[in-house]
Amino acid sequence: xxxxxxxxxxxxxxxxxxxxxxxxxxxxxxxxxxxxxxxxxxxxxxxxxxxxxxxxxxxxxxxxxxxxxxxxxxxxxxxxxxxxxxxxxxxxxxxxxxxxxxxxxxxxxx
Amino acid sequence: xxxxxxxxxxxxxxxxxxxxxxxxxxxxxxxxxxxxxxxxxxxxxxxxxxxxxxxxxxxxxxxxxxxxxxxxxxxxxxxxxxxxxxxxxxxxxxxxxxxxxxxxxxxxxxx
Numbered sequence: 535x536x537x538x539x540x541x542x543x544x545x546x547x548x549x550x551x552x553x554x555x556x557x558x559x560x561x562x563x564x565x566x567x568x569x570x571x572x573x574x575x576x577x578x579x580x581x582x583x584x585x586x587x588x589x590x591x592x593x594x595x596x597x598x599x600x601x602x603x604x605x606x607x608x609x610x611x612x613x614x615x616x617x618x619x620x621x622x623x624x625x626x627x628x629x630x631x632x633x634x635x636x637x638x639x640x641x642x643x644x
Numbered sequence: 645x646x647x648x649x650x651x652x653x654x655x656x657x658x659x660x661x662x663x664x665x666x667x668x669x670x671x672x673x674x675x676x677x678x679x680x681x682x683x684x685x686x687x688x689x690x691x692x693x694x695x696x697x698x699x700x701x702x703x704x705x706x707x708x709x710x711x712x713x714x715x716x717x718x719x720x721x722x723x724x725x726x727x728x729x730x731x732x733x734x735x736x737x738x739x740x741x742x743x744x745x746x747x748x749x750x751x752x753x754x755x
Contacts, residue, residue: 565741567743567744569744575748576734576746576747576749577687577734578746579743579744579745582743620684622686622687624744631677631689631692631700631702632689632738632744633689633703634679634686634687634689635686636686637685637686637687639684
């Protein structure tokens with residue numbers, strides 16, 4: 535079946551440092567979505583990427599979709615304590631159900 | 645904020661009990677999903693539905709069942725709960741490939 539892997543699984547950074555998580559799919563994706571889950575909460579949608587090589591920015595967050603549409607990345611510049619949480623990528627299968635990546639848990643040390 | 649509701653929020657029950665986790669959405673979405681998630685871990689798709697009277701199993705083997713008699717309602721039932729079912733259960737909905745809207749989840753503990 536489809537597999538979506540993320541690295542790293544955990545990341546601890548000092549506040550103000552940058553952070554990047556990488557998402558890799560075993561199959562080509564029609565689109566990819568990113569979600570953030572705060573501790574004790576539920577996943578909340580951040581952004582969707584559709585086009586090959588697409589780059590989107592949300593303030594300090596930069597999202598990129600690979601040229602082959604099999605990988606994606608999320609980069610956070612100058613992390614803040616409010617960035618704490620687990621970041622998931624998710625891609626649709628051929629049957630249109632969504633498969634989530636393994637997630638990257640971000641801890642920001644004040 | 646999306647209108648998708650899950651009840652109960654927390655549930656502690658004994659082994660062997662039958663339970664139903666409720667999920668309702670008021671957005672008229674055709675597609676609904678159940679995910680199982682252990683704390684801090686990835687989400688595993690256990691059931692999904694594309695519309696009324698349509699249900700499918702996801703990749704994660706589950707001893708639960710679902711029904712979709714009405715568009716807005718997608719309950720999940722465990723006929724006989726076991727400690728291995730202890731987890732968080734998240735319900736979600738969407739239209740076609742649009743973003744998923746999640747409920748707040750049900751944290752289930754089976755003793």
